[in-house]
Amino acid sequence: MILAENILRNAEKHRISRNRIYKSKTTKFDGKVVECDSFPSPIGTICQIECDDKTYVTGEIIGFKENKNIIAVHEMNANIILGSTIKVLNSSNDIEVGPQILGRVVDAFGKPIDGGDDNIGLNELWPINGKNINPMNRKPINEVLDVGIRAINSLFTVGRGQRLGIIAGSGVGKSILLGMMTKFTNADVVVVALIGERGRELGNFVSEILNDESRKRTVTVAVPADKSPLLRIKGAERATSIAEYFRSKGKNVLLIMDSLTRIAHAKREVGLALGEQPTSKGYPPSVISMIPSLIERTGTGSKDEGTITSFYTILADSDDTNDPVVDTARAILDGHIVLSRELAQLGIFPAIDLNQSLSRVMNSIVSDEHQNKSEIIKKFYSIYQENKDLVLMGGYNQGQNADIDSALINWPKICELIKQNYKVKSDFNSSYESLNKIN
DSSP: OOOHHHHHHHHTTTTTSSSSEEEEEEEESSSSSEEEEEEEEEEEEEEEEEEESOOOEEEEEEEETHHHHHHHHSSTTTOOTTTTTEEEEEOEEEEOOOOGTTTTTEESOBOOOOSSSOOOOOEEEEEEOOOOOGGSSSOOOOOOOOOHHHHHHSSSSEEEOOOEEEOOOTTTHHHHHHHHHHHSSSSEEEEEEEEEOOHHHHHHHHIIIOOEEEEEEEEEEOOOOOOOOHHHHHHHHHHHHHHHHHHTTEEEEEEEOEEEOHHHHHHHHHHHHOOOOOGGGOOOOOHHHHHHHHHOOOOOOOOOOEEEEEEEEEEGGGGOOOOHHHHHHHHHHHHHBBBOOOOOOOTTOOOTTTTTOOOTTTHHHHHHHHHHHHHHHHHHHHHHHHHHHHHHOOOTTTSSSSSHHHHHHHHHHHHHHHHTTTTOOOOOHHHHHHHHTTT
C-alpha cells in the first residue's frame, strides 16, 4: 500500500501526462501474474490493484494476450481476488534523476531506503530504457583506469569506458573484489546495483565498504532477493539509467552490478510466465536478448560526454563457466575476470585465475613493454599450473626444463602480485613496479 501511494504521489508531483484514467477488473490470477480486461496502455505501465482487504498493491503491464492485459504483481503473496479493481497509476517510462541522489540508497522505484529524507529533490527526468547512441559517435577507449587492485592494474589493465565481467562460483570472493573496486577506483561517480542478493549484504556494503568520502560520490540501488522479478529487472534498469544521466553530464562513472545472473533469473521468471519456450537451462530467448541490450547502454559516450566503466558479477553455478548467461555476457563484454576456487582455498585473495581472465582493450592502452611483461607472467602461471602435480610427486628434477624452473622460482612472486589486502589500495604505478620485480 505504501509503495502504491509513493508511485501515485510521484506521478502527481511531476504531472505525468495521461489524458484518461483507465480502469479494469481482474479475470485471472495465479499468484504472480494478473490477467484483466484490456485497456490501451503500453508495456511498462504501472497499475494499482485492489486487494480483498481493501488495501492496494502495484503491478506492471508485461504483455497482452487474447484481448487481455497481463500484469505482473510487485508484491509477494498479494491478496487479490477475481473482480479486483485495476487502475493506471503511471504510464511514463521516465525516472527522476539529479545530482542530489549522490550518497543515497534507493529501491527499484527510486524511493530512499537509507533512513534519510524521503524527498530527495530530484527535478530531472531520464528514460528508464536509456537513450540510443550512434556507435560511430562513441569515443574510443584510450585511457587507463586505475582500479586500485594490483593484479588487474598490472595483468588485465582496464580502460576508462570498458565493460568487464567478474565470473565466479559462490563464495569465491566476488563481493570483496567489488567492494575494493568501489573504494579504490578513480571515478567521479559510482553507481552500485545490488540486485537479487541477500538483504544482509546491503547493510554490510554501506557500513563496511563505503566510508564518508566514497559515500558522497556513490549511488546504491538495492533490490534484495525477496522482491518480485520485475522489481529486480527494474532496479538494474534504474541503476543503468542513473549512470547514463551522469555520463551525459560529462562525468566518468563506475557502474557495479551484482549480479547479472540474478537479473537473468528474474527475466527467466517473467518470460516463462508469458509463455515463452525455455531453451538451455530453462532460459527463454528474451533473457539472451536482454543481456546485450543492458550491457550496450554502458561504455564510452559521444563527444562532450563522459564514460561508464561497468563491472558485472556473473555467478557460474557449480563453477560452470559455460553457463548460457556466462557465455552470452562473455561474448558481449570487453573482458572478464575469472575467480578461482583453488586460489581462494589457498588463501589468495582476490583469487584471480590468470589463465582464464582477459582484458580486450589492454593492448591498445598500455606500452609494449608492459604488455610483454604481463604475457610472461601469465606464461609462468600456466606452466606452473600444468606441472605442479608432477613436481609435488617428485617426477621433475630441476634443470630439465628452463621454463618450468623459471615458473617454480617465480611462483611465490606471482602469488604476491595477485594477493592484496582488501583494505589497501595499489595504484597503477606501484602495480606496474610490482610486475617488473618478477624476472
